[in-house]
Amino acid sequence: MSFQNITVIGAGTMGNGIAHVFAQYGFQVQLVDVQQAALDKALQTIGKNVERQVAKGVLSEADQKATLERIQTTTSIANGVAKADLVVEAATENKELKLKIFKEIDQSAPENCILASNTSSISITAIASATSRPNKVIGMHFMNPVPVMKLVEIINGYATDQTVTEQIVALSKQLNKVPCVVNDYPGFIANKILMPMINEAIYSLYEGIAGVEEIDTIMKLGMAHPMGPLQLADFIGLDVCLSILQVLYDGYGNTKYAPCPLLVNMVTAKKLGVKSGEGFYKYSPGSKELVVSERFK
Ligand code: CAA
Numbered sequence: 564m565s566f567q568n569i570t571v572i573g574a575g576t577m578g579n580g581i582a583h584v585f586a587q588y589g590f591q592v593q594l595v596d597v598q599q600a601a602l603d604k605a606l607q608t609i610g611k612n613v614e615r616q617v618a619k620g621v622l623s624e625a626d627q628k629a630t631l632e633r634i635q636t637t638t639s640i641a642n643g644v645a646k647a648d649l650v651v652e653a654a655t656e657n658k659e660l661k662l663k664i665f666k667e668i669d670q671s672a673p674e675n676c677i678l679a680s681n682t683s684s685i686s687i688t689a690i691a692s693a694t695s696r697p698n699k700v701i702g703m704h705f706m707n708p709v710p711v712m713k714l715v716e717i718i719n720g721y722a723t724d725q726t727v728t729e730q731i732v733a734l735s736k737q738l739n740k741v742p743c744v745v746n747d748y749p750g751f752i753a754n755k756i757l758m759p760m761i762n763e764a765i766y767s768l769y770e771g772i773a774g775v776e777e778i779d780t781i782m783k784l785g786m787a788h789p790m791g792p793l794q795l796a797d798f799i800g801l802d803v804c805l806s807i808l809q810v811l812y813d814g815y816g817n818t819k820y821a822p823c824p825l826l827v828n829m830v831t832a833k834k835l836g837v838k839s840g841e842g843f844y845k846y847s848p849g850s851k852e853l854v855v856s857e858r859f860k
Pocket residue numbers: 612613615616619683705706707708709710711712753754789790795799
């Protein structure tokens with residue numbers, strides 16, 4: 564099967580990044596969101612990120628124009644998926660919502676269409692069970708920022724056909740990404756390893772072993788990570804980190820995944836990181852300077 568028409572469900576940070584990358588590599592993209600305002604904002608963000616690529620010489624001005632022209636938007640899932648060869652769902656990380664969306668996609672998408680989810684931790688097998696085609700459902704987990712990060716973690720559900728996996732591996736390579744295939748268990752691989760590291764960093768702060776800057780500097784300069792674990796947690800969203808840790812804790816029943824009480828408190832207090840303006844650091848629009856939150860000074 565050759566892919567031409569890609570539908571992306573959800574116009575948030577991950578959805579707009581995924582739409583951007585598919586359009587950049589020549590695919591026709593339908594971007595779907597229930598809110599028109601989210602679609603407008605996504606197009607603006609894609610426009611800015613494509614411009615950034617032109618400024619860096621990654622894209623020519625002709626490519627920039629063609630990339631943007633390949634993206635269409637709609638607020639209707641049924642219309643958006645009607646001609647899709649592949650649907651990539653990147654809606655809010657909520658299991659009930661995803662099951663509902665997949666039921667709806669399944670009813671309107673062509674019979675041969677492959678259905679992928681960008682979920683970071685919800686079971687692909689559970690999502691597949693909401694459809695009439697579990698053998699054509701797969702995880703396609705992109706990393707943020709999507710245009711920059713090379714990895715696509717591909718997750719085989721319990722019933723995913725091997726041919727479907729092979730097609731998604733080949734497609735990921737067409738996007739100039741590096742695919743890695745894993746099996747469907749809680750947190751897959753990326754988050755089964757990343758989230759305990761982030762949780763341990765938060766525990767180290769909570770226990771007073773070191774401060775925010777010390778923890779992040781040790782991991783940045785000592786282990787060559789581009790961001791320290793606390794900055795990365797702010798970048799991902801502390802609510803997202805908490806919800807993934809809960810999936811790991813429930814799924815494996817092991818206390819090593821129990822979320823740090825400080826993380827729980829911060830999410831309850833709506834200190835969610837970059838998106839709320841404050842987490843371990845304080846963020847002001849337009850500034851790249853890293854300022855530790857007053858709470859941790
Ligand atoms: N679109 C296009 N290009 C972008 C971009 C975007 N959205 N964001 C950044 N870039 C480009 C910049 O133009 C720049 O390009 P050059 O290297 O050619 O100059 C490059 O990326 C680096 O960006 P910046 O100079 O602005 O900033 P930086 O050097 O501090 O890098 C970063 C920013 C790429 C985000 C880097 O800090 C990084 O890699 N951080 C770690 C990211 C990470 O771990 N992501 C995974 C999170 S986990 C996840 O996503 C999944 C999950 O399930 C939780």
